[in-house]
Amino acid sequence: MSQTVDRALSILPLLAEGPADLGQVADRLGVHKSTALRLLRTLHEHGFVYRQSDQRYRLGARLFALAQQAVESLDVREIAHPHLVELNEKCGHTVHLAVHEENEVLYIDKVESRYPVRMYSRIGKPVAITVAAVAKLLLADLPEPERRALAEKLDYPHYTSRSTTDATAFLAELATVREQGWATDLGGHEESINCVAAPVRGADGRLVAAMSVSAPNVVVTAEELLRLLPLVRRTADAISREYSGTAVPPPALAPH
Template sequence: MTERLIQSIERAADVLELFLTSSEELSLKEMSDRLGLSKSTVHGIIKTLEYRGYLKQNPNNLKYKLGLKLFELGNKVSDQFDLSKLARPIIKELVDDLKETVHLVVFERGEVIYVEKMEGPQAIRIYSQVGKKAPIHCTGVGKSILAFQDEEEMERLLSNTELKPYTEFTMTDKEEIKKHLQTIREQGYATDDEEIELGLKCVAAPIFDHHGKAIAAISCAAPKFRMGDERQTEIIRRIKEAAAMISRNMGYQQKPAHV
């Protein structure tokens, strides 16, 4: 990166991002320790963020939590996020028909993030939640996006990703994953068969923008015992159709197959 970054703003962002992986409230000492910065430096940052409404102090324990200003900004982002707007009615129809949980994720700066999660009537507690990052190497949504990156980007992402084993079925060998991604690219969808959570199976398909880039994915997740062969075939068909519909709404024009 050649642009000059402003250190104080970077540190303020670091403070806010602590709350992505931490408890709801953090003390000045906890933030200072985790960031490796002096208490005086962090104190100045959090008091400024508190003044602007991005943090709020609990008067009972003097710890800090996220403020309403971030909620306002988050809602503004959601309102302006065309992909979510376009996908929401399609997701609702899928949930109504399939009676299972449907996810929408976006691919941004090498990361896959859940932006929509709509649960069916038989929902079970699973890994995903809106705002959480999805592992790119062992989730259906992650693999369906990764499979449609160019070779250089795919190699870069796999090399920079900790290929962590979440279950005994998680693939952690880079070459094995690359072969698997080729299959996904050929069939147009990905599955996660207990790779991130035991007992859970997922079917996902990529969403393309008007440039033909895989920028998102949609998936259906269900307990493995509800995803038999016939049921899985139906879910694959519906997820691929939904992904294609959202892609068309994003301006994607699929090239005709050669004969």
């Protein structure tokens, strides 16, 4: 299996030099044409290579899309981190940064609370997509058809009595989030944990990430946490300005 993966990955640098036909790929790999064809078909199915009308292969758009996502995620994390640290120093609570990738919302940065009670979240771990405040923001920014299609596919675990129950309720909540430009999770994932989140936007006004402040109610009440929303939004706006190099778009999520 490792040899197959190695051969498949070896095709990508070859095609980065320019389009190549089956024979050229087979020669470069030192394999029979049937083996090269099987590898190319697999890469084609995943969008990593594309077969042109002249039967030559080139790198596929999917590869560029993944590379762009990776670059954007790394860039926004690097830019956001000092702002997250500053926010954490001001409020003392756990601060997260998350992005939407491949139908998952993932944490890409975290600054721990100064208080003894810690969050179980981890960098690289998917969030509870139907209840997390960062997920609501990121999914609310999707075009309506994508939003609806995703909502219909999701499961709706009953984490707590405040969890979102079904696609209809979820879409209604996303509509509210789009209108107000911020989101909360008030005991929807864990009864004792509350969270407020604000969007980080690129130059085109679309969301590139979402950031949040979370705290257990033994440290701060939901009402007290909500009072931090202006500070959270100012932090998100500062990240947006630095990331995009532009003025911050209006607070509400633009309709699509």
